[in-house]
Amino acid sequence: MKTARKISFVLLVISCLLIIAVFIPCVGWNPGGGLSPAGVVLSLTAGTAVALAFIHTWRRPYKFLILMGGSIFGFGLFAVLHNLLYACAVMTSHIVLLRHLFEFLHVVSFLVAISVCPAVFLASAAGSTVTCLMAGLTSTKIGQKLTYVLIAVCCAALIVAFFVFIVAKVLN
Numbered sequence: 001m002k003t004a005r006k007i008s009f010v011l012l013v014i015s016c017l018l019i020i021a022v023f024i025p026c027v028g029w030n031p032g033g034g035l036s037p038a039g040v041v042l043s044l045t046a047g048t049a050v051a052l053a054f055i056h057t058w059r060r061p062y063k064f065l066i067l068m069g070g071s072i073f074g075f076g077l078f079a080v081l082h083n084l085l086y087a088c089a090v091m092t093s094h095i096v097l098l099r100h101l102f103e104f105l106h107v108v109s110f111l112v113a114i115s116v117c118p119a120v121f122l123a124s125a126a127g128s129t130v131t132c133l134m135a136g137l138t139s140t141k142i143g144q145k146l147t148y149v150l151i152a153v154c155c156a157a158l159i160v161a162f163f164v165f166i167v168a169k170v171l172n
Contacts, residue, residue, distance in 0.1 A: 004057050011053035018046035037170040044166065047119025055127060061135055061151065064127035068155075071121040078113035082106050122162060128155040 022042045023029050030036050035043065058064060085106035092098040129152045136148030 007056055008053040011049045011056070015046040015049035015053070018042050018049065022046070040166070040170050043115060044119055044122070047115050048123050051120045051123035055123060058127060059131060061128055061131040061148070064124045064131055065151070068121060068124040068128060071117045071124060075113055075117035075121075078109045078117065082109040082113060085109060118162070122159065125155045125159045125162070128152070129159065 019042075021027055022035070022039050025031050027036070027038060027042075029039055055064070055067065083106075085102050089099055089102035089106055092102060132148045132152035132155065136145045136152065139145045139148060
């Protein structure tokens with residue numbers, strides 16, 4: 001087995017263990033229902049580990065930047081899709097099969113919007129930071145160096161802002 005596949009396998013196992021830990025009462029799940037602050041961190045870490053399992057072999061900054069933009073676009077798309085599907089579920093409440101189909105789809109779009117997209121954003125921002133710094137250090141042109149370092153600093157600032165937002169939401 002190649003090293004990259006071993007790393008991907010280990011990351012997927014870690015994410016499965018983190019997802020299991022989310023549902024342990026008093027660790028990630030409140031006995032009264034809902035996620036505890038530790039559960040939010042565990043689920044976000046699990047999603048990030050899944051994203052890293054697929055992208056840890058990338059070495060070009062533009063791939064991470066495209067993925068970061070896609071995760072931002074995906075968050076908006078799935079949030080709107082969740083609302084539209086919920087409206088369709090309410091409008092078709094008298095047709096049992098359609099109601100259940102729309103309810104299932106609106107729950108899936110909600111979960112993708114709040115769990116997958118932020119985790120992919122976090123992983124791609126971290127990858128962008130690292131690859132831009134590496135490209136900036138190895139570049140011979142001063143303009144390219146400055147551009148890569150500026151992009152890396154911006155991505156690092158996005159990561160810090162993301163964590164500040166999550167901490168503020170968890171503490172409230």
